[in-house]
Amino acid sequence: MEKIIGEPKKAFMTGNETVAWACLAAGADIMFGYPITPQNEVMHYWTRLAPKYNRNFLQTEDELSAGFTTCGAVQAGKKAFTATAGPGNVLMQEPFGMAEAMRLPVLSIIQQRGGPSSGTVVYSQQEVTLTTYGGNGEGHRIVYSTATHQEVYDYVIKGFNTAWKYRFPTFVLGDGYQAKMREPLEMYDPQDKGIEIIQPYPLIGIPGKIGEDREPQHLCNIYSLEEELYEVVMRVSAEYESISPEIVEFQARNCEDADIIIISHGVVSRAADDAVKILRAQGIKAGYFRPITLRPFPQQQLREVITQSGAKYLLIAESAYGQLERLIKQEIYGETVEIETLFMPGVGIIDFDIIKKVKSII
């Protein structure tokens, strides 16, 4: 693997620039993209960096095409990625569905903006449903929701590995704040952190005679018989469920004796973390739980936290009107803990908002 960064070094940059550097360090071959705010600078920085490192870029005519060309490139054995947001994410659901159907190791970076429709170009957490369960399939995807530039860097590198290891479409779910803000992070070459990068491999045109030297490759997104499709979806579902335990990631802090557990994801978890510290200092027993993977969801871990703490309340805080809440409710069905919500669709949430809400509950 080519070394890009050299000695691990500190940097101060935007999240979009961080994405471009992480893709470079992870050994990405090519980006396909179509401009949309707040993702544009991923493309801008990538096009600036790519030629220097012999990587490629193609701007397509729209997001459908950007998604499908990414699907094509990974079949040819290229480590390919795309990045989009908002309405672009909507359009990409069709290629993402194909990636689910054909088990294509596509990595996509989503920088959520306000919705519905063109909404705002600024920020939201309103693409959770779309990114986890969009398309006409079963949500066989892996979705990492990042909170800091360091995580953006770490999970882009990890995301490529996850995609190529498990062959489920993988997403790094950021947002307009993370895309546009500047904050410090450490950049590194994965090999210097003991991270083994999975090399891409072609899925089509592979040598050997079918039936003698190798099994046939079934890269199929349409079936003649309903029974055929049923079998495939059931098999893929079982496989997705069996690998989920090794993929799920979460953070839990101060939950052991908590009366109220604040659940948030992505950039909002930074405010939740601060809120819990302040509440604890005031003698209020608040806990912090954050799913890092929204798909698969850390269901078991959240159930355990609820049971062990004996918490009376969950407070779900998100910059959307219940998209995280719906995910959580389906995952913890049957738990009797009371669920309270702080929905602020399309706007940022700060520690003050959460503290105020907690005090109105307890």
Next chain:
Amino acid sequence: MSLIRIALAGEGGQGVQAVAEILTEAAYNENQQTIYIPNFGLEQRGGVSIAFIQFSDQRIGAPKFNKADVVIALSGRAIGRTAGYSDENTLFVYDSGFDFDKEDLPKEAKKIIAIPAVDTANRVLHPKVFNMIIMGAVIGLTKVVSFEAAKEALEHKLAYKFETNPDLRELNIKAMEIGKQMAEKSLQEEVDNNG
């Protein structure tokens, strides 16, 4: 230094985002924790542009905030747009060089002061370096970074311009110095008036 939150707002093209970039770069170089997030709209040009900046010695949480320690509004429209970020602990600064509706000023503020940055830029220096006066003023008002660190970050950002036109460097630094003095003087006058 505990957390300091600054909202810097002006007309698109006035260079407030450049000021935020240079200040946070300087803070980062001084090993502070810092976050800067631009408020960006649909406009390619014009419109009110706001930079949300935070400095701290500890890890910073949410990238945005509801109330700022310092608000700096650099146009009539920017005053109305940013008044909501002011509360009883906020130092609210606006430029005295334009007309605005007094009703737009914040209802709550620790202090409200006016500085003649636009006028000074136009009369004494050059309209182009207006934003460097503001940067100097931010340093004078808040001491979030040292003057030296800001100069270095400025150098880093504009080295390519200074190379072809060394006079620009001097002009920019002069503007920063004037801004810093302007801010310190305003704070002093405030103290004298209240004293």
